[in-house]
Amino acid sequence: MIRFENVSKRYPNGFEALHGVTLSIGQGEMVFVTGHSGAGKSTLLRLIPLLERPTSGQVLVAKTNLARFTRRRIPQLRRRIGMIFQDFRLLYDRSVFDNVALPLVIDGLPHAEIQRRVRAALDKVGLLAKEQAYPVTLSGGEQQRVGIARAVVSRPPILIADEPTGNLDPGLSEEIMRLFQDFNRVGVTVVIASHDLDLIGRLGHRVLTLEKGRLIDDWPGRNG
Amino acid sequence: MAASAGRPSRLRLWLRGLLGGHARALVGALGRLYRAPLPSLLTAGVIGIALALPTGFLLLLSNVGTLAGGWEGGPRISVFIHKDIRAERYTALADELRRDGEIAETTLITPEQALAEFRNGSGFDDALALLEDNPLPAVIVVQPRPELAPEQIEALAERLRGLKEAELVQLDRAWIQRLHTLMELLRRGIWVVAGLLAVAVVLVVGNTIRLDFLSRREEIVIVKLLGGTDAFIRRPFLYEGLWYGVGGALLAAVLVEAARLLLAGPAQELAALYGSGFSLGGLGLSGFCNLLFIGAALGLLGSWLAVGRHLASIEPR
Numbered sequence: 001m002i003r004f005e006n007v008s009k010r011y012p013n014g015f016e017a018l019h020g021v022t023l024s025i026g027q028g029e030m031v032f033v034t035g036h037s038g039a040g041k042s043t044l045l046r047l048i049p050l051l052e053r054p055t056s057g058q059v060l061v062a063k064t065n066l067a068r069f070t071r072r073r074i075p076q077l078r079r080r081i082g083m084i085f086q087d088f089r090l091l092y093d094r095s096v097f098d099n100v101a102l103p104l105v106i107d108g109l110p111h112a113e114i115q116r117r118v119r120a121a122l123d124k125v126g127l128l129a130k131e132q133a134y135p136v137t138l139s140g141g142e143q144q145r146v147g148i149a150r151a152v153v154s155r156p157p158i159l160i161a162d163e164p165t166g167n168l169d170p171g172l173s174e175e176i177m178r179l180f181q182d183f184n185r186v187g188v189t190v191v192i193a194s195h196d197l198d199l200i201g202r203l204g205h206r207v208l209t210l211e212k213g214r215l216i217d218d219w220p221g222r223n224g
Numbered sequence: 225m226a227a228s229a230g231r232p233s234r235l236r237l238w239l240r241g242l243l244g245g246h247a248r249a250l251v252g253a254l255g256r257l258y259r260a261p262l263p264s265l266l267t268a269g270v271i272g273i274a275l276a277l278p279t280g281f282l283l284l285l286s287n288v289g290t291l292a293g294g295w296e297g298g299p300r301i302s303v304f305i306h307k308d309i310r311a312e313r314y315t316a317l318a319d320e321l322r323r324d325g326e327i328a329e330t331t332l333i334t335p336e337q338a339l340a341e342f343r344n345g346s347g348f349d350d351a352l353a354l355l356e357d358n359p360l361p362a363v364i365v366v367q368p369r370p371e372l373a374p375e376q377i378e379a380l381a382e383r384l385r386g387l388k389e390a391e392l393v394q395l396d397r398a399w400i401q402r403l404h405t406l407m408e409l410l411r412r413g414i415w416v417v418a419g420l421l422a423v424a425v426v427l428v429v430g431n432t433i434r435l436d437f438l439s440r441r442e443e444i445v446i447v448k449l450l451g452g453t454d455a456f457i458r459r460p461f462l463y464e465g466l467w468y469g470v471g472g473a474l475l476a477a478v479l480v481e482a483a484r485l486l487l488a489g490p491a492q493e494l495a496a497l498y499g500s501g502f503s504l505g506g507l508g509l510s511g512f513c514n515l516l517f518i519g520a521a522l523g524l525l526g527s528w529l530a531v532g533r534h535l536a537s538i539e540p541r
Contacts, residue, residue: 049449051449051540051541071536072453072454074451075448075451075452075453075456076451077451078448078449078450078451079450079451080451083449083450089445089446089449090446091442091443091446102446102447102450103450103451105245105248106447106450106451106452106453106456108238108242108244108245110237110240110244111244150450
């Protein structure tokens, strides 16, 4: 589903975030990317929806070389990838419902279909009762669940999450990770950057470890 | 079966989605303007005044044109007849001239008719009554054929001057020509001003949209993250610009109409003094539609330019 072939990324300021990374993530896999801060986790994730372009090497998503996506075609790619952020990235002047509906509005779905799907997504993350609430009135865990509902509402085949539990306490973190496992169980490819080794270890999925921009370990997980 | 039934319905779904998206953006943009009524009104007001000025001037000019049109119909040559020429002679002369190849029409104004007209028009009734006999000469008004060039008309006037019955031959063209030249000059001037004000409208809308666009940077970033196309991001701003333009045009129409109503009374009185039934014409439906169209187009252009300039500069980080 996702392949990196000898990918390097050097930022304009000279910092080399990734160095010759080669990896492959299969369809329906759930993978954690870990490492110290500055090890290149975020950069690795950002290359997948073309938030960055690699300096050298190739990234392939669903067998398509991302170099082929011109600026104009990037939206097509991003609609097939659900993204979840550490800082949630919600619209604070819109209700929970409107936030979750945004990807479907962008897709141009009819109103009735939008309502149906948003309710289903909110139900899945347990926030159906709060659809008219505004994000500021919600707790951090709830806000992140709104973010997750928004990421999955258009049923993308890939979910990527950059430190999704970075701002949450351990109990909530585990709850959020369980949600990702649920989506993974129905066939969604999930890539999560996290430095919460404790939690990652307990979940037992494949773990990629980065250090100073190099892939230094690829643990296949308890079942792999 | 499923595939053949699925294609048109997908197309329809896509179309409905597109139309729905446009409707949403249209109404959404109006809603945003409504939620910040004062700034929106101020912007629309500036646009309204900028549109009202040239509209009002052009309207005034077209009214002057209508008024001058009453005297139009090409140049005329007035042939004043010697006092001692008898009525039969100048009546016959008018008929002769009518048959001339260069003359379209002649109108004979007898001294009696001239006096009657003068009496009605001037209010010198009492003074005229004191005169023993009619001091006014007979006049043959000659209308040259419309296809004649100015030099040919001049030549015709020269030929008429040669008539022994003619005391004075006057070509009544100069002042109409001057009026038309003056009006043409004014029209050009107004179009130049209108052009400048149109640029001002584009800049005002552009600047307003630019500020709005930049203040919604975070939202635009999120929409880009979720796969929103440039067209999707641009759409609500274009409609916002459209609303500004339409609102400004409506305001301009109100301003122009109000000015016309203020001026209509005095204008009519003035016209009545000159014995004319003239009244100030308004924008009319087509003028109103033009104004609305121009306002909308300028609004769209302004927001298009503003958004186009900044769309690429806002990228997710």
